Amino acid sequence: MTNRHDHDTDGHSHSHGVSVDADRRWLTIALALIGGFMAVEVVIGVIAQSLALISDAAHMLTDAVSIVLALIAIRLAARPAKGHYTYGLKRAEILSAQANGLTLLLLAAWLAYEAIRRLINPPEVHGWLVVVTALAGVAINIAASWAISKANRSSLNVEGAFQHILNDLYAFIATAIAGLIMVFTGFDRADAIASLIVVALMLKAGVGLLRDSGRILLEAAPAGLHPDQIGDLLANQNGVTEVHDLHVWTITSGQPALSAHVLVDRELDCHQVRLDLEGLLRDRYDLTHTTLQVDHVTDALLQIEPRTDHCEDAHGPAHTRTEHPH
Known part of the structure; x- marks a missing residue:
């Protein structure tokens, strides 16, 4: 989804x-x-x-x-x-x-x-x-x-x-x-x-x-916002398997924006995960202009190591979960 x-x-x-x-x-x-x-x-x-x-x-x-x-x-x-x-x-x-x-x-x-x-x-x-x-x-x-x-x-x-x-x-x-x-x-x-x-x-x-x-x-990340740090934070939220194609930029002064492709466990509600991640970005980084594509992870993606083939033209590193819930 x-x-x-x-x-x-x-x-x-x-x-x-x-x-x-x-x-x-x-x-x-x-x-x-x-x-x-x-x-x-x-x-x-x-x-x-x-x-x-x-x-x-x-x-x-x-x-x-x-x-x-x-x-x-x-x-x-x-x-x-x-x-x-x-x-x-x-x-x-x-x-x-x-x-x-x-x-x-x-x-x-x-x-x-x-x-x-x-x-x-x-x-x-x-x-x-x-x-x-x-x-x-x-x-x-x-x-x-x-x-x-x-x-x-x-x-x-x-x-x-x-x-x-x-x-x-x-x-x-x-x-x-x-x-x-x-x-x-x-x-x-x-x-x-x-x-x-x-x-x-x-x-x-x-x-x-x-x-x-x-x-x-040049679409650089705004000062004080570190894409790798944000990607790792999102990837380690409950149910998130991977975050890739993460972009953080500034539309104009005082208007930072973020977009990302997020993969989540198959049993979770994509809509709820998206809402949770948006709330996290808003509260932690004051990022309110966000576009998140949230999909269920597939068996094929789970078998890819390292995960580099999830998109035809991947942009930037993939952030994967480092701590798995028991």
Whole structure:
């Protein structure tokens, strides 16, 4: 007997954290703050001849782009599943996170080149303009960070936008310190050094976003969920003979899923075993999006050693019971 079941605890749809409308509202507030200040900073950066300010403005441009991408992804992800897109467009936010990570790395490469060039031949920088603008930038980024922190940061999409702005906050602090050094010591290379600090922060955030979004796109098991451990646990439940074709992946941020083929003793009720296993997955691992195919074991399967021929194209290892009930 075969039973496939896609279980959802709320009975309708997945819901995680803050509402979609709230996400949009907070992201829009952050976008307005970032966009307005960025235009001012570009003008002042050119006047002050400060690469640190220009790099901060460029970083703020990626902040604005990341928020716009986040807003677009939220709208796409909210569309219902239909037609060929059986999960809807929920992974649009993962693609947005990938774009955010890539823009951070590309911008970091350009800023690193400019910073090194200015270390070798530093221009004269107007320190006080740098200090005042950087302190204003700190205030703006604190406000924008606070706004985005109110959104659903379990979403990798929103987290990507948040990381952009948080890195910009650190960058403004470094720029303000560099400006003070230039004012009181005349050490103009501090401007380029501050830019390199920004580059390091951007590289760290960019690599992290690409790594996390890449794991989802490559169907890797979510962090903290170990397929072999889960397979062994299921295989050792009462009446279960074997678990194979076990897959654990993430549909989108905060939505892990699992599917598996389960073989059980012939005298047991497949439906009840499935319900018991789903309850175990829900309680132990908070896995509520599960699809379990439960079949009675046959004599032919019992004679296979090792069991590798139960499916035409088996995926992954088979998990067999290690302790048999008496």
